[in-house]
Amino acid sequence: MKLTFKLKSFFRKPQNIILFVVCVVLGYLTLFPLYSMLRDTLTAHVSEARRLGVKAGSMTWDHWKRILFDKNSRTVFYRPLVNSLVTSTAACVISIVFGGIFAWFITRTDLKWKKTLSSLFIFPYIMPSWTLALAWLNLFKNSLVGGSDGLFTAITGVATPNWFAYGAFPISVVTGLHYAPFAYIMIGGILRNADSNLEEAADLLGTTRWRRLWKITIPMIAPAIFSTFLLVFSSAMSSFAVPSFLGLPVRYQVLTMQLYRTLDGVSPGQGYAIALLMILISVGVLAFNQRITNSRRNFTTVTGKSGGVSLVCLKRSRGVLSAVFLGLILLVSVFPLFTFALESLIIHPGDYRPSNFTLDFWISRDNTARLTTGEPGLLLNPALWAALWNSVKLSVTCALAAGTLGFLAGYAIVRGRGTRLAKAVDSLAFFPYLMPAMAFSAIYLSMFSVRHLFLPSLYGTFFILALIGTVKYMPFASRSGINSMMQLSGQIEEAGEIIGIGWWRRMTRLVVPIQKSSFVSGYLLPFISCMRELSLFVLLCTPQNRVLTTLLYYYNEKGWSQYSNGLNLLIVIIVIVVNWTVNKTTGASIDKGIGG
C-alpha cells in the first residue's frame, strides 16, 4: 500500500515520468552498446583468432595486454594518448578564449556589425572539420610534402617551419577554431540573458574592472566554460580527420589514428579497448564538470524580473576592434568558402589563369573531357540530389527527435535536480557524445543488423541512421535544455501551477515561449551536426540512403578536388539557408544559442 502510494506520487510529477522513460530508452540505446564494446575487448575476433591460436569468439585478455603492458604499448597507446590530451586541451583553450572573448564583445559592447559577425562566426562549425585542415595546408604547407608551395610561402617567400605547418600546433588551432562557435554559443547565451545588475552593482561600489571580471563575470559564465570544455574536449579527442591530415607529414600520432587503424584492420579488439579508454577519459571530464555544476546550485539568470544589459562603450577603439574582429572572422569563416568556390571552378589545381576556369564541374552533363571519368556536373548529378534529399530528411528527423527528447530531458533533469534518477539521466543523455563515432556505429551495425530484443533487423534502413543520429546528437539538445532551464527560475512555473494550469499548458504557454530561442536552438545544432557528419553514417549507409558527406568523402578520396570543393560549399550554403530561414521565422538561431 505504501509502495503504490509512493509510486503514484512519484509518477504524478511529470518530470519523473519523463526521467523514467528517457532512462529506460537511453539505457538500452547507450549502455547496451557500451556493454557490447566491453565484451568486444575481451573477444578474439575472426581476424585475430588465428594469431592468438584460439577459436574466433572465445575470450581473451590479449587486447588489453597489448594496449597497456606490451613493448609496443608506447606506440599503440601511451604516446598517442599524450598527444591527444595535449591537442585536445589546447583546442579547448583556444576555442574558449577566442569564442569567449568574441561572445563578450558581441553581448556586452557596442561593437559594430554585430549581426553579420555573429552569423559568420559559426561558419567554421558548419564545415566538416577536415576541410579547414585542408585550407590550412593550402595556406601553409612547405616543401616537406612536395608539390607547389602553400599560398603563404608563394606570396611572402618565407618557408613555414614544420612545427607551424604540421603537427600539434595546427591540429590544436584548427580544432580550436572549428569548435570556437560552441564557446561563443554557450558563453554568449549566458551573457546575453543575464542581466547586468550584478555587474552594475559592483561598478557602483567602485570595483575595478578586473576584479569585476574575475569576481562576477567569469563565475557567472563558469558553467558555460565548463560545458564548452567538456564538449570541445571530447569532440577533439575523437576527431580523426584533422589530425590525420595535419599530423601525418611529421608522423604526429593521436589516439584516433590508432583507433581507426586497429578497428579498421586486423585487431578490432584493441580498437574497442582504445575506444573504451577514450570514453573513460571523457567520462572523467564529465564527472568533473558535474561536480562543479552540482555544487553550485543557483545560476538562475532569467528571473522574470526586470533586467537589461547595458553595453560597454568601446569609445575610440570601437572602429579598430570591429575591424580586427571582422578581419579575423573573414579569414576563418569566409576565406575557406572562397577557396572552395575557386577550386571548384579550375581545371588544373594551382593554375589560376582565366583559360583554366570552367563551370563544367557544376553544370556539364558528362565530364569525360575534364580529367574525371564522366561524372556529371554537381548540379546535374542525380547521385547528388538523391544524397541531398537523404541528408536533409535524415538531419530533420534527427533534429526533431533529438531536439524534443533533449529539451524534455533537460527540463526533467533540472526540475528533478538532486534526485538520483535525474543524475542518472543527466549522465545518460550526455553519454553518447563521449562515444567515438566510428566505434559507436560499428557497435550499432553489429547490434541492430540482427533482431534485437523488440527491434527487428534494422540493417540498411533509414531508421537505423535516424536512431544513431538522434542518440548521438541528443546531448546537444539536452545540454541546451538543461542550461536554459537552469536559467529559468522555477517560480515562473510554480506560479502557473498554483493557479491550476496543467503541465501541457505550462510547457506550451510558459516554458517554451520564454525560452523559445534556446528551445529552437536545441534543434539546430543536431541538424547541422547531422548534415556534416561522416564517420557515424559511413558504415550504416546503403546505396538507397547515401548522404551528402559520404559523397563528399568519396570525391575527396578520388582526388576530384573540384567536386569535393563544390560539394563542401553546397553543404555550407544549405545549412546557412536553413539557419537563416529558421532565424527569420522563429527568431532563433544557433548563434543566439544554447541556453540563450
Place this chain on the structure above:
Amino acid sequence: MKRTMIVLIVLLAVAGLAFAGGKKESASKAGSTVSHEELVSAAKAEGELNIYTFTSRGSKVGELFENKYGIKTNVTQLGDSAMITRVTAEAKADVAGADLVFAQDSGRVLTELFDTGYLTEYITDELSAVVPDQFESPLVYDLNIKAFIFNSEQPVNVTNVWQLTEPAWKNRIQLKNPQSESVGMNFFVMLTKPEWAEKLERAYKSLYGRDLVLTTPNAGYEFIKALMANAVLGKSDTTICEAVGTKGQAQQLAGLFTINKLRTAHDKNLALEIGYDMVPFSGFMYPIYTGITKNSKHPNAARLFTEFAFTEEGWKPMDTLGDNSPILGSSEDTHSLDYWQKNLVIEDPVWIAAHRYEVEEFVNALI
C-alpha cells in the same frame, strides 16, 4: 616457440590451400550444370542485383549490364574494411544486402569472407580454361599496380630499391600512409616473406658489394625500416602524385602510387615516369577478388554478372592503365601483365593473413 609458430603457420597455410581448393571444385560444378540461356532467364526472373565494389568504375559496368539484360543493378563503392564489416554483418544476419562482391585486401578477404563461407567464387568451365591457375582461387577479377614513380624533369637514376634508403633520398620518397591503406601494409608484409627478403638481401649486396647487417629479423624488415626513415607519408595517391609530379621543384621526388595516375599526368601538367626494371621490384600488385554472398537473394543475376564482368564488353570500363584483367590484361599499358608479374611484389593472401599483425605492429612503431 618460434619453431612451433612456423609449424603452425605451415599447417595453416596447407589447410587454407586445401580448403580453398576444395571449394573451387564445388563452385565450378555448380556453374556448369545450367546453360547460359537458362542462367539468363533465371537472372531476369530475379530482376535485381546488388553489388559492392572497390571502385567507382564498377557503376559503369553495372550500367552496361543493366542495359544488356534489363536487370536493375545497384552498385555501391566501399572501402576495404567497411566492405568486410558489412558483408560479414549481412551474412551473419542473413539479410538482403550484397549479392556479389569485388574486394581487395587479399589476406582478410580470404580468411574473413571466403574461409568463413560468406563468399564463394563462381567459376564456369569456360572461365577456368582462360584464367591462369594462380588467379582462380579465390577468383581474381582485377590486378592493380602501384609502382615507384619519379619526377621526370631530371633523369631517373634509381635502379635498385635500396638507393631510395640512402641519405640523399631523405624526405624525397612519398608513400601513402600504410596504416590507412591495407594494400600498402600488405606490400610490407610481403617483403618479410623469405622469398622477398632474400631477393632484397641479394639486391643490397649487388649494389654495395657487402652483406647487409641485420638489426631486425630479416632483410625485408630492414628495408621497411630504412624506407620508412626516408619516407614522407601522404593521405592519398592523388596528392602524392601531384606532389611528386609538380614541375619546377628543386629536388627530384619519387612516390609509390598507382600507375593509373599517369593517364592524367599530361593534362595536369605533371612530369612523371615509372621506375621500370628496378631491382628487385618496381612496386607491387594486388588482386581484387570476386565472390557471391552466402545470403544472396539474386544468385543467378550474380552469376550472370560474373560471367559478363570477364567478357571484353564487361571489362571495357575497367580497362585502364594499372587495372589488369587476369585474362585480358590492360590495353592501355605498354607493358604486359607477364612483365609486371616478374617485376612486382604480388600479394600472397595466405602469407599476409598469417603475418599481417606482426608486420603492422613493426610498421606502426616506425610512424
